[in-house]
Amino acid sequence: MIDPNLGSVVASPTPAGVGSNEVDGAGRPLVEVDRLKVYFPITEGLVFERHIGDVQAVDGVTFSLRRGETLGLVGESGCGKSTTGRAIIRLYKPTEGSISFDGVDLTTLSGDQLRRMRRRMQMIFQDPYASLNPRMTAGGIIGEPLEIHGIGSGGERRERVRELLATVGLNPDFGERYPHEFSGGQRQRIGVARALALNPDLIVADEPISALDVSIQAQIINLLERLQGQFDLTYLFIAHDLSVVRHISDRIAVMYLGRIVELAPSRDLNTRPLHPYTVALLSAIPIPDPAIESRRRRIILKGDVPSPAAPPEGCRFHTRCWLREKLGNPERCVTEDPALRLIETGHEAACHFAEDVAGSVEQQQVVGRPASRPRSSTPVASPGDGAAAGDPAAVQQIPTA
């Protein structure tokens, strides 16, 4: 057994002077990201590299993570979701903006201070084959964080590794083995165990299941859910699959071209999406039920996502927006960049016309059945009434909140 005080060898994670005066109340979020920008420079030049532009991977993102919650970060490839996650772990240095973790601004930290903070935030990677050093044993990989932070003696660390293996559902004797001797799902469990080793507060899970087979995905999701309850973890869960994100998250932030376009409690998001992009995204996800599929109407977005090196003026989504087209192409979308604004309780969206989305046929159609009762508790057509759901005219009657 490990001395429970082992962890306190390391200095208090809250550096003196920063946020220590503040009351450490439950009200303060664990992570606060404020106007975060991460740009990657594009250089060109024959001999001397010239800076000719930036890939605006993340361009002004603001959100917070409450203790113990799971925030899902969802979007298509290149939307900046992984970059955001990595910037929080400080694998990338933010170009602008601030990230505060438990009251400490991470963007100003470096060296030892940063390393100490890293004990409290860990990451799980997408590819279980690439994220484990092939020349280290599973035990070495899981024990490495303890070693780096000087926690425990060799024997204690070995004992802890065995416990961690058991915690993630692997045989404790497997510590001696090398990654190539495990299956994909087992490897991902090792990755989870490594992230747990230091008892972190926050885990950033970057597409943790998308490289796994369908039948293995659920194993890992369940594991993550169990561990959250067990160890009081806060998750930032990054994925492209909205149905998975919705399953595991309390709240969801939808990203498009480096911006958060919608942020809502996860139940609200797919019943009452308020950003036209979210509506399209939801409608694009196939549902494993032919009856529902047959009466859904897909919103097919035109064209591809523009390059993050040259995002469109105004609203970034305006080049592909179905709502804008429906509204007769208002100029405002091209000229004015919509800010993320609170539209309903806890539900933010970055669209000038978010109110027009609410109650629209498109919004009602996304999951092929009428929305569950809106918050205003206005009477709605019976949810079980398939005929009503299939008829756009019927759902159109639903009043806007």
Add this chain to the structure above:
Amino acid sequence: MTATAPVPAAVAAPARRRPPDNRLLSVEDLVVRFRTHEGAVHAVNGVSFELERGEALGLVGESGCGKSVTNLAIMRLLPKPAGRIEGGRVVFDGIDLVTLSEADMRDLRGKEIAMIFQDPMTSLNPVLTIEEQMVETIRAHRKASRAEARKRAIELLVMVGIPRPETRLKSYPHQFSGGMRQRVMIAMALALEPKLMIADEPTTALDVTIQAQVLELLRDLAEDRDTSLILITHDLGVVAGMTQRISVMYAGYIVETATTAELFENPSHPYTVGLLHSIPRLDEERAEALLPIEGTPPDQRRAPRGCPFAPRCAWRLEECWTDNPPLAPIDGSGRVITTGPDATHRIACHNPPTAEEAIAGRPLREGFVAAPPPDAVIQELVTRGAEEEPALLDEVVLMGPEGPESTAPSAGGLPIEPDDKP
């Protein structure tokens, strides 16, 4: 339009007897093996299915279940020299493809059966322009001048919704986005109006909004032309809206087949039930707990023995370990309809879940426990598995009657309490 090479119609005329019904393709007891240094890989172990004209069939399964190999075998495009058809017949439009001469088979490919592959990034030749690749497809099967073929290529690009086709023809694949490349692949597949189109995970590499574009295009084009479609995917959601019938594959076997509506209404094989319970659904009122399938798919280097799903199955009986059940109608009747909207719902299972169990995702019968592996199976795993696939053995063994969670030591008493947290 005349064909350049001897068409099967001319060469194989005596062999071609148009079946009386509407059947286009019938695969009978197909067996495919791969010969590797480590012995044979049992990729496809006796797969049979049929397809009508204009019908869309979904082949669903996880990676390595044999769904792609089955279709490469139909096209006779198995990687050489390792992959070999070791048994069975593939009859397409009255012709047995397995015994067809290579020249006749080549003439069929692209013209009567076309394929779309998973990764549009790697499926187009990077050093040839789109024009070169499209024109060569057309000219391989039709006597057409370069200019005629080019005109046809432009029509096709318009059809799949590629803007400015004249200029885009001159482009190289790397100058297109993923979605656009997949459209080019579709255009190329449709160039010769094939009777059958095989789409192998056509949208797996694409983003979800692009996936929606491509799937809609594929469905519309196939419907317009009355082209039969085999859609291979691991995503049950994709097949739900795209196909009329579905066959679920596992470890080189079809374990369940039914019309799409019936399969989702009444999933009856433990594997299908497991798959449906291991994916979260967008339309759920609230997030329900997922019930994963424990363990990993079997090592196909071992000769199949018993039901391939037995080691991961919560419903397994003793006999499942040794006796692989055949695909049979769920209602026990002898009558089998293989195609069309009245196709018989068939499964390969000794102990299928009841409707309630299928909804619950686990056995509900009083006192039922999955049968542990008999000694002979364990012995085989120990002698072979330990040497070649250690992880697999551990998982099978860990998968005791109570499932793995109970075998893993309880994690509740982890000693380091998060006491260093503020």
Add this chain to the structure above:
Amino acid sequence: MAAPAIPATGRAIEVRASRGLWRDAMRRLLRNKPALLGLLFIGIFVFAAVFAPLIAPYGPLEGTLVQRMKPPGGAHLFGTDLQGRDELTRILYGAQVSLLAGVASVIMGLSIGGIAGALAGGLGGWVDSVLMRVVDVMLSIPGILLAIGIVAWLDRGLPQIMFAVAMTNAPIFARILRGSLLSLRNSDYVTAAQSIGAPPSRILLRHMLPNSLTALIVAATLALATAIIDVAGLGFLGLGPPDPRTPEWGTMLTDSTKFLRQAPWLIFLPGLAIVISAIGFNLLGDGLRESLDPRLKR
């Protein structure tokens, strides 16, 4: 280190302990027939070098002009050379020079190239730019020409030869190591190490170098083959060890070229010795490439 397994099925099953990466690699290597042949060739070569004084029938300098150019057979299995010395003896002793020069030059090259490559790939930035330009310069001088230049410059002698051959290999090692490090720098497991707070030195030493090492080991083995050929080549050009009596394979060939017609064995037998040693290291290198990758099964 077998431990009892979970008695889930009521039966105890031995959980196989990992064999360890090196033993695993060794096992794969020993299953590789060409590599085994290579090991056999190397074995002969090393055995000859180490035990030459014990197994050689004569002394390396022993012989009289009366006995010169005797064809193989009889008292002289490989015949005698221009000075009447036993050719077999000289070939056995020649292995000493080749082995010594080959191994020493590869170790020298590995040290120089390895350090340069580690600095370039590990530090990046201007260090990388400068070192890589130097490597470009050295690689722009075609192989043995660089060695010729160095020997010409430093004068003849065994250490000079070793250094010269080392300098032809060093830039290659540097490039291989740097390339490998650079590709690993963006690998997920290095990112993972950063995310758990591993300091840069640890990332380089624990994560990047061990994974780059296999490429370097393979390159070094293959370089042994070229080193043996290059040393002999220098000897053939008259840039071998300064003492002309030293039994060195390349030098032995030069002396005999004028007597190709009369004594062809004086060309073929030392030539064969060079070829066999070189092939040995080549086969072993190829075998190592396949067996050292833990991701490849068996």
Add this chain to the structure above:
Amino acid sequence: MTKYILRRLLLTIPVLIGLSIVLFAFIHLLPGDPAAAILGQHATPDRVAAMREYLHLDDPIWQQYLAYVSNLLHGDFGTSVINNQPIIHEFLTRFPATIELTLAAMLYAVGVGIPLGRFAARHAQSWSDGAVTIVSLLGINIPVFVLGLTLQYIFAVQLKVLPASGRLDFSLRFDSPTNFLLIDSLVARRFDVFVDAARHLVLPAIALGSIPLAIITRITRASVLDVSNEDYVRTARAKGLTDGRVDSRHIMRNAWLPVVTVIGLQVGGLLAGAVITETVFAWGGVGRYVVDAINNRDYQVVQNVILIFAFVFLIVNLIVDVGYAFLNPRIRYA
């Protein structure tokens, strides 16, 4: 594309500068007084003084370097201490012989290596593939001089079908203005000379070309096998193209790319190998010139011949890289 070429061109400038510094150091780090060292046994006080003047030895080191570079840029590569001939002149008269040899060796290596590699790939895992693998293994590991002497023994000494050494039979009197024997003889319509020169070229070209041949065979085989497993080759087959068409348009067009790079890299090996080959076959090219210079401690010759060889190597690689870019649309239209 132009940008790429320009960039590639500019990248060779630092290499050239570095090269000149290294070779400048080569002379100036010689033990003792560089002037005396260069002159060696031919040193007389007068000549040493003249050499000191020529090398600007009394100036600061950077001026000495600038003088060296300036001389090079003016085509002054110094004079040989042995025969007092300008090095560049000696070099230019011998270089055609070396070019003839290396080109022939390259033609042999490419002309045989690529078909052999394709053949082995097409019959992968068969006995003929195994045979090709063994032959190329042998090719890589036989030193040029061993192979050269072996060829001489078999074809000149035993079979007497080809000449053992030299470029031309003594009995044939022919004055070659450019020293490109094959071209000059054709221009002069001396077909007897052409045939004889070609016969003299066969053995040295085979000896010199064998290592590149083995390497090109290996790379071609590996590359063709790699490309054959690409998805787009499967696509091409699924479209119903004939095997020949799949092979020529889809496999070879891509398999070429790595082969082209390797061919470029072999030029260095050929130039170095030429030094030894010319010694074995008494071939009057630059290689022998260098070897003679080393034996005579004619340092300036060694220095500047190495410089020119490196320069040639860089230029060839530049051309190869541009060719590669041209073959690869991903670079061409980057």
